[in-house]
Ligand SMILES: [Zn+2]
C-alpha cells in the first residue's frame with residue numbers, strides 16, 4: 263500500500279484483450295502472477311463486501327466503486343477507460359439501463375433491482391467453445407441476455423457446463439467465500455466452477471475442458487443477426503422500422519418484440535423459421551408452453567424476463583427480426599399487426615385484459631402498435647402511412663386543449679352536451695393515450711396536467727361516447743393533423759413560461775402608450791396570461807398569472823371578466839408585441855431573463 267492507501271504498482275500486467283470482461287482479465291492476470299484469483303483481487307485493491315470474510319468484490323464484473331477503480335489504476339497503470347470498458351456498466355444507456363425508476367434525479371439503481379430487471383448475466387457468462395479453444399479470453403458481450411451465437415464460429419453459445427451443471431463462468435463468484443484465495447493456480451482451459459463436496463469426492467474445481475463443450479452449428483443468417491445486434495451495441499447507427507433510433511430505443515423495442523413473440527409465436531412459425539437450429543426452436547417452444555400453463559394470459563413479468571439461455575435468445579433474435587430489422591414502416595407494420603391479432607385472440611381468464619396491453623411500449627413502436635391494435639385505424643391508415651416523423655410524436659407535443667376548430671370539426675359530435683373547453687381537454691388526454699399512456703391518469707401525468715381537472719374531463723364525459731371505434735379514429739385524425747402542421751414541443755413551452763406572471767412594464771408601455779392606454783399591474787397580468795395561453799395552447803384559467811395567491815382578495819369571476827375584456831380589446835400591435843416577447847422567453851436559456 264502507498265501513502266494514499268492505494269496498492270503498489272504491480273511489476274507486470276497482462277493487457278486486456280479487445281472487449282474482454284473484467285472477471286476474464288482478472289483470471290488471466292492471476293494466472294500470470296501465479297496466484298489464486300482472490301489474491302489477485304486483493305493485490306489490485308478491489309473493494310470487497312464488508313459483511314463477508316472472503317474476497318467478494320463489490321459489483322464484481324458489473325461496475326467498479328470509485329475506490330476500486332482508483333486502486334486498479336494505481337496497481338496496473340492501465341487507464342480508467344480501459345478498466346471501465348471491461349465492466350457491464352459500459353452498456354449503461356444502450357443495451358442496459360442502470361438508472362433508478364421514479365426517483366428524483368434518476369439515481370443509480372440498487373444492484374439487487376438491476377440484477378432482476380436488466381438483461382445481463384451478472385455472475386456468469388455464456389461462451390463459445392471454439393473461441394475459448396484458441397485463447398482463454400471471455401468477451402464481455404457474452405454476459406448480455408441477447409448473447410446467442412458466435413458470429414465468428416457460427417455456433418450457439420453454451421450456457422451451462424455439462425459436468426458440474428452450473429452456469430459457465432460462475433466460478434466462486436456466487437459462493438459466500440467469494441473468489442478463491444487458496445494457494446492454487448487456475449488452469450484457464452478448464453471450467454473451474456466450484457464443486458461442493460459430495461459422496462466420495464472432496465470439494466474442488468470442475469475439470470471440464472472448455473474447448474470440449476458441445477458446439478451446435480447455426481446458419482450464417484443467424485450469426486449475421488447477432489452481428490447486427492453487436493454493431494448497435496458497439497455504437498453503429500440503429501433503425502427500427504426504417505427510422506433512425508438511439509441504441510437505447512432499439513433495445514427497448516427489442517425487449518418489447520421479445521415479449522410479443524414469447525406470447526404469440528406459434529409452434530409452426532417457430533419450427534419453420536429457417537435461421538433457427540432445431541434445438542433453439544425446441545427450447546423456445548418448451549419455455550413458451552411453460553409460461554402459458556403457469557398462468558394463462560397472466561403475469562406480465564413472465565414475458566419480460568431475460569432470455570434464460572443462448573438458444574432462447576437466438577429464437578428471440580430470429581423471430582423479432584422481421585419487425586425490428588424491417589426495411590420500412592409498412593413491412594414492420596404488417597408483422598406487428600399479425601402479432602397483435604393473435605395476442606387479442608389468445609384465450610385468457612375472464613376479466614383479464616390481454617397481457618400485451620400491460621407491457622410498456624417503446625416510443626418508437628407505439629404508433630405502429632396502436633395502429634395494429636385498433637382495427638378502425640387500419641381502414642383509415644392515418645398514422646400508419648405517415649412518414650417516419652410520426653414516430654417522434656409524444657405527449658410532449660400536445661397542448662392541454664386541442665385546437666378549437668379541430669374540436670368542432672372532428673370530436674364535438676362524439677360528446678353531445680359537452681362544453682367545448684372540457685371536450686378539448688378530453689381530446690388532448692385521448693391523444694396522450696394514443697402516444698402510449700395506458701390510463702387517463704397516466705395521460706394526465708404525461709401532459710403534466712392538473713389531475714383533478716383531468717379527472718373531471720374524463721370521468722363522466724367518456725360515457726357520452728357512443729361509438730368508441732369512431733372516436734379513436736377521429737382522435738388519430740387529430741394526431742395526424744398535428745403531425746402535418748409540424749410538431750411543437752408544448753412541454754418545453756409550458757416549462758419555459760411557468761414563471762410568466764406579469765409582462766414587464768416596458769414591453770407593454772411601448773405599444774400601449776401610443777394607444778393612450780395605461781400600463782396597470784392588472785393589464786400586465788392579463789397580458790401574461792394571454793401570452794401563456796397563446797404559446798402553450800392551454801386553458802387560460804391555468805395560466806401562472808391567474809394563480810389565486812397573486813390576486814389577493816379579488817374575486818375569481820372579476821379576474822376572469824377582466825381577462826375576457828383584455829383579450830377582446832387586444833389590438834394587433836399589442837398582440838404582435840406580446841407574441842414577440844413570448845418568443846424571446848422561449849428562446850432564452852434562462853427563462854424570465856429575456857428582454858431585461
Ligand atoms: Zn467463437
Ligand SMILES: [Zn+2]
Nearest residue numbers: 423426453468
Ligand atoms: Zn463445470
